Amino acid sequence: MILKSSNKTILIIRIGLRTNKFNIQKSYTIIIFTRKRSFRNNLTTTYLLADATVTAIHLPSIYLQSILVDGFGLGVFNTNDIACRERNYLFYVTTVAAISFPCWASFDQYAITCREASFRNRWSSIKVIRLVIIGTVIFWAIIYFPLIFFYSHVDCFSDYHFY
Numbered sequence: 627m628i629l630k631s632s633n634k635t636i637l638i639i640r641i642g643l644r645t646n647k648f649n650i651q652k653s654y655t656i657i658i659f660t661r662k663r664s665f666r667n668n669l670t671t672t673y674l675l676a677d678a679t680v681t682a683i684h685l686p687s688i689y690l691q692s693i694l695v696d697g698f699g700l701g702v703f704n705t706n707d708i709a710c711r712e713r714n715y716l717f718y719v720t721t722v723a724a725i726s727f728p729c730w731a732s733f734d735q736y737a738i739t740c741r742e743a744s745f746r747n748r749w750s751s752i753k754v755i756r757l758v759i760i761g762t763v764i765f766w767a768i769i770y771f772p773l774i775f776f777y778s779h780v781d782c783f784s785d786y787h788f789y
């Protein structure tokens with residue numbers, strides 16, 4: 627029993643440290659991409675900046691709650707149905723949005739090197755890039771919106787066992 631408890635504690639500490647490491651990395655990405663003008667004007671880095679922003683929202687809001695519930699037994703997030711639904715909705719929306727932005731960055735690299743000038747000019751605008759970023763977040767938010775109403779499992783952290 628003591629060994630199981632100590633393994634769980636070590637695993638919680640590792641997950642917490644890893645979450646902090648990734649959050650620091652994404653924060654550095656945001657700082658670097660927003661400080662230098664050449665990065666701000668680059669279309670591909672705009673997608674990567676959006677990815678870093680969504681991931682910086684995702685990591686503390688999702689994994690911190692899991693650590694508090696499973697690691698320390700705080701029943702705040704797993705006993706309230708509204709908090710559970712919000713957590714699962716935010717989990718899915720931020721996960722797929724963060725996965726989508728590197729795909730859009732790859733598509734942007736394809737669009738920049740395309741031989742057809744009309745296609746290249748259509749996708750090489752910062753205005754279009756911003757609309758794509760906002761549209762991607764709105765698209766995934768709408769796709770997962772039914773999750774708020776149809777997901778009624780209060781113990782939403784039962785899938786995430788740390789032992």
